[in-house]
Amino acid sequence: MRREPGGGLRPAEDLDPVHRLWLELPEQWRGPVIGPGIANWDRITENGDRRIDLTGLPDPFPAELAWMAHWQSVDGTRSTVLAMNQLANILRRAIREGHPFPTSMLALDWETASALQGWFYAHRWGRLPPKDSRSRLRVLFRFARQALIARCHDGPWWTLDEWHPRCDPRIPLSTREPQANYGCSPGQITQPWLREAVKWYLGTQLESGALRWTTVSQDRMNCLRRFDVWLTSCLDDPIEVLGDPAAAAGQADRYRRWAMEPGHRKTGTFDRRTPPKPAHPRLINDDIRAVADLFTFMVANRDRAHIVTGYAVWDRVTDTHVAGWFRQVSRIPRTPTLNDRHYVDDHALAQIPGALPLLGLPRDQQMTITRGDGTQVLAAGFDDPQAMRMILLQILTGRRSSEIRTCEFDCLSPAPDISVQSGQDQEVVRFRYAQSKIDTAPDTILVDREVSAVIEEQQRWVREHLPEFEPRHLFVQRTGNRNGDKPYPPGTYNWMLRELSNVARITDGQGRQLQLSNTHRFRHTKLTRLAELGLPIHVLQRYAGHATPTMSMHYVAQREEHAEQAFLATVKLRADGSRVQFSREDHDGLHLLDRADRFLPNGWCLLPPLQSCDKGNACLSCSVFVTDATHEPTLRRQQAETEALITRTTNAFREKHGRAMPEDNVWLAQRRAEQAALTRLLDTMADHPERAVQGGGCGAPPTGPVPLALTGPRRRTRP
Template sequence: MSESMSPVPAPGAGLLGKLMAAVRPEFRVDVFIPEPGELIFDLGACRVPGCPRQPRTRQLCRGHYYRWQRRGKPDVEEFIADPGSGPVGRAELTACAIVGCRFGAARQGLCVSHQGFWERAGKPDKETWTAGLPVIEDDGRRVCRLSFCSLWAQGKSPFCHNHRSRWQAVGRPEVKEFVRRCEAAGDDRFDFRPLDGQRQLRLELQYALQCRHDERQVNTHSSAVAPVIRLTAASGTASLLEWPMERWSEYYAAMRGASHSQNGQLAFLRYAYTHLEDLVHGSGWESEFPRDVWELRRLGIEGTRARLRFDRISQTWLRESAKQFVRWRLSIGRSVNQAVVDILALNRFSGFLADPRVAVDKLACVDRTVLERYLADLALDQRSTQSRSRDIGSLNAFFNAVRRHGWDPSLPANATFYPDDFPRPDKRLPRGLAEHVMAQVEQPANLDRWHNPDSRVLTLILMRCGLRVGDACNLAFDCIIRDADGAAYLRYLNRKMKREALVPIDEEVENEITAQQQRVLRCWPGGSRWLFPAPRMNPDGTRPLTTHSYRGQLDRWLERCDVRDEHGRTVHLTPHQWRHTFGTRLINRDVPQEVVRVLLDHSSGEMTAHYARLHDTTVRRHWEKARKVNIKGESVTIDPEGPLAEATWAKQRLGRVTQALPNGYCGLPVQKVCPHANACLTCPMFVTTPEFLPQHREQRQQLLQIVSAAEARGQARVVEMNRQVLGNLEKIITGLESGPGQSEATADAS
């Protein structure tokens, strides 16, 4: 059954009861006026300095916008420099003309009391009469309840004369509500009064607005909601769910015009409809499992709006088992993407079984003979070998699960695929980018062409660290960790393997990440858990940047950089190719494959073998067993069990490959710049092992000769410099020749 033909749930009294229980009192009002500064409703302030009203057009409030129009629409900046008298709608009301009297003027510039006095005096010349009156003293009288009005309250009323008249004119509402409306004059508001005769429809839209408020993700203004209120009020329906969403879309186009700017209006209507469906059907497996289209948000799976569709499986008996299979796969931690792959495989298998030439009407008929016919049919599929293998793997897992869990005991025992049934995979070359292309994308001038600094940092991380783009977009705000040497590592969640991983980073990447953290704190003062929060529809900073958003930015950046291959053709690359390039570069630099496996966080060498042949190496075992000493003769150890053990070893092994010395190894993190201009024997980061003892003894003999000759010539400075190196050599040789315990004792004694 297609989506357009899916049954629409009947609204009924059940939905009205749920709405009455769900909609909070602050939203169940005629006119909803958000509190000042509320996150998703706040539009900021009018551009005119001192005007607290919210902007409507050209970043001006409605009053200043009309004032700008009446002036002939001058340059906006010129208008802002001279907008006229105070904030529109908040100007001070006229006080009584008598000096010191702060009652509001009622008639002819006088308050009610002084107007009566003047009339009883025979209405003399007003200026002469007022000049003869004594100054009125302010004896602590009450002022108007409105914060922007300083006039005295009239009689027992909480308002001044004029504001009391306005309060009476609108029917004397509750004082607190009237004050709130007056003080929010010009601010955004949501007027539900057009739906006065449609109680349930009104509650439905109020519920949608409340959901937007609670989710705190999408900025929502009355410009999007007010047209929806008027549109639904004119529809004559009692509930949004009376019509399918397709009919509402057609009705919207007919009423508003196909070319009319939607400005989020239809999106809000869809949002309201979807959340009403959720309210009707509830959430969790008990309510969602019987449906043929699963909404993953109702199952508590966050971060996706995906649906799992079983309505394309035409056989009821296959569809029910398929739903049990997918529910089980999700419950044991398989990804949503895997569930989609499984359903696609079952969809294709369903189409094969529906062929009249196959004529299979129950699972009991799906035996090995049917599967062999399916394999022959699948071999004619134009898709890649990998896609066909994936289908076979999903179906085999489905048959094994049906048999294991007893979902359908009639499934034949020989309904299975064998290893030989899987098509032989094509030999694929590494998909790393050519160095000609990498030289262009790594150019600082091209990196500076990023319009968004966040994406520039993300690109640098992808190229330097080899992360998958999804893992990089979901980096935590505090993603840098250090080892005992002070070397920085990037900590990330390998979402494919569902585990945390570490990769060494250089100083440039570390500095860029630190700068990115500062940008995040400036944009979201309350902080964000993500290093790369989504830049739009994310007022709380709770959502990370999506891979879809980054890929779009990447395409536009490549166009600006005009990156071309060796044939002059425009280059279109994917973020994952940087991961392949990272691994290929390491292999080409003679970094052992086991080290590459650790840096890429692969589970097995087979995954890393995509980049190079497996090296038969036991370097790590020898490195861990070898006794190492520094320039003081002290033993240097690596914790084999700590959380940084794997990453620390990878750093050390990478250092051995790229920074090996003739008499030892540099223990300085490869991301650091060496601060020692002299020989490494004076460097505290130097590490060596017993295999270099012959070189150390030979160098000691040479140093003794240099020191003796310098002493004979009176070269005190040369003697001093070489004695330091000689002293370090003596400690190293003693440490390597003696046992570990003796080495420690000797070092302490020195």
């Protein structure tokens, strides 16, 4: 016999799931008062030394809440003492007042708990509960209760309405998906016959390895939820979709045209906050294929469909339904879809390093940044040096955001038999990134000292902020990560980059604002530049981490500027086969397409001929201004004349007004900018005496990690 949580006895072999979980708890966590005797209790909870009091609660509430509190501590989040005590107070008052409530936490969902909380506040204080009190209680009904439901569920994991690997270790993950911080909700599908079929189909595909968790949770589930919305809103009887097989092609065509409407593609909270935009034909094809694949699975398993799903409607689906839906998958012409809009040009890349330190700057400090339109603003820091280093690594390596965000802490290793030395004693090392998309693709690349310096600085930062743990990931979650084993969350990274984009307003050479959260553009840019340098296709494929060279070529943007340069660089022949000799000036003249306004007194303008210049006469600080040593006398004369002009004008101002000309004077600010640009340009030319210099007056962008003074960990609240 064994003693139950409430004090009763029951046979040891007749244990319900909750009682089994209670017996597995450490003795100090079994309550009814939790806290005394638990080591580092003040660090485990979010409320200091306050205890969890579960006395007076009917079974199985004490065992369930105790297990949830222990799971939070093991998960690395802090046990929510105030929320559990508040729920315990609500239940104790409901018992005294005879107010009905569910019999366990398994049956107490958030809607019922919220109603109980409203009754408690109205009965005791005569008012509704405040917003922060509702938010505090709701935390219990997210991951902790979901984990309890998963542990008490004896059936297949895919029969649950909520799937999350963090809460249910039975969900299979591939070796390339060591930890998934996102879940999905098949229970949101409203048609029960469809919901049960989707669970069975996706669960079976995941267990067999035909699909992986990333595809199931972020792609297939959204497609099938969209199909459910169409069934509910557009068909009088949703089961009609499994009716006459001859009508399947027409229904699939109606669904295709419905899915093309931008307003019908919003499935998440963030989607509802963003304006709708047209969907790419490939996304429409994905929606149709998801339905067709579901029908294919149900046809192949028709003899078990009724038993597993509990609905006989799936006996109607036939191969004709499958063919009718697959017939609506449109053929997309094999034309290049990548162009200059998928490429981050030099004009934008020159602005990004100046804005990145704002990400790592503490929130109580400010710095001045120059926006893409030339205006200067004073902005407060974002206090997130990890995001700063992540986007810097994406720019330098061309990796996907997930490959940087979830890479291992010890990701650098020596490159065997490879040692590239330069004037700065630069080493090449091997970088192992988190390749989570293609199982057969490589997961390492060779990187130079610039990349390894950023990684080493991040490793030092992690050791300083998590000294008591052996780090698992290079970039870690800063809150709710007491064990230090959770990677940096993707939502936080995207939000940080969106906020930085709104502040910095970085623009490309055509004046279009660059959204930094679209980090895949940096991957396109890196691979495009490597291809334009003449890298062999098999080497480009290896660096990109692709399984086929065709996919690598899809990433190369077809830039008109590079096409013109490549054409002009080809060998020109006369009719007799002899070569035409071109001087450098002739080559530059052809490249500029005989545009006389591109020849400047002190250099050349490389702005594409079909674009207009909005810089006025501020060529010295322009990123597409090019000059070389042949113009050095002109530039030095201009520097001396500018300095003499400033001295002469400021002296005249002092004699006339009796005070010095202020530095924010419009005329003086412009002359100072010209003087600084000339100084930087001449210094850059001196460092590269035999090369042409582009954008030298803009200043050399900072390379490697940006040194920041970090005073210690700061809690940041996500919006």
